[in-house]
Amino acid sequence: MIRRGFQVAARLGHHGALPGGPYILPRFSPASAFGSSMDSLVSRFCQEKTDLKNYTLPNASWCPDMLNLYHEFLEKTKADGWIRLPSFKSNRNHIQGLKLPLALTVTSDKSDCRIFTRCIETEGQGYEYVIFFHSSKKKSVCLFQPGPYLEGPPRVRFAHGGSLAAMIDETFSKTVYLAGEGLFTLNLSIRFKNLIRVGSLAVLNIDVEKIEDQKLYISCVAQSVDQQTVYAKASGTFLQLQLEEDSSQY
């Protein structure tokens, strides 16, 4: 259990003030850290009773590989401890009742913001993905099907490197948040091996390697369904930052 205080200013302050001025961020309170609170973190994230559109439900653009694996994992959610993570239009929807520590609230907070990976509404054009999370193993699996908008090199229908980088960062983000309240990416390191054909399925296997010094270390292997082709290997480091209760909602 992490008990010591947590001052992000020490890390970020080295490079000058955060936008808006220098701040000392609140202490990381161990009281609401892991164990049973992870369950509450997950259930709060998943927002079971909601009218919000869930983008991780199958749609007509999903290829057969994606549908098959999706159903396979859906079966695992019944008994094996896997959870299918919903995906809403904005990260705000996942953290209702919570907010960033005061120091990090920015004024350019428009209501019509969308999470980057759900910015393209048309089915099948951009990022089609669903993430399954296993809380005790601290693992995730992401089924990712890049659409034609993510095309890179011309004349050949492959997704460009940046799109896979974004998908890896997004899956990392959700995993570290649920595994240990990780919030900001500190480092992202990706070794690209092969290109992903647009419209085909890439399977991302993610593991949280360790949690230490208010940082979460996480790794990923992205490969084809049959595991014959490795698309990329990646590692990332995330900063732990506890969200605060948003009393303005009550």
Added chain:
Amino acid sequence: MLRSCTAALRTLRALRGRRAARDPVPARRWFSTEKVILKDHALPNPSWSKDLRRLFDQFMKKCEDGAWERLPSYKNSKLVKEQLSQAQLFTRGYEDGLGFEYVMFYNDDEKRTVCLFQGGPYLQGVPGFLHGGAIATMIDATVGMCAAIPGGIVMTANLNINFKRPIPLCSVVVINSQLDKIEGRKLFLSCNVRSVDEKILYSEATSLFIKLDPEKSLT
């Protein structure tokens, strides 16, 4: 149709070589072919903030003596030559101001690419901030362009990004990318992401790109 478009692009490359003076007034330019009109997205539109416009004007001035060149940005992949299309379909798929607003400038002598980037509300990650993946996309696009101009058809091999601080949504940043060295088919690049006044360093990145053999199949 393709031929007339490639002719236009050949002209651009020739201009770079001859260090011709550039038109400093950023008029909206349309390259028309028989059937399709190409819109250049790397020009100011109403969603551009004052910071972005100011920087754009500064760089357009630098283009006047030919050391710098503004890179046009088209949405349609069929009509675009290899170097210019990487990661641009996706990044141009938004209404003005909602997603990626950016323009890239290239300096051939210094082998440097500068991207002025304004990330809109559809690129959110942590509420109020730009998504790490959106930043990674723009870094990849900028270093990719820096690699593609000398290297031709290239592919990202490694991308290593250190995020120093989060970028507030709708702010303008300058992505400065440099070709460090070439070893055979390997191109080594580095880049940093700073605020407009250069006082805040948001991210640093290094990357390796590989020049692809155009004869070989990619699969």
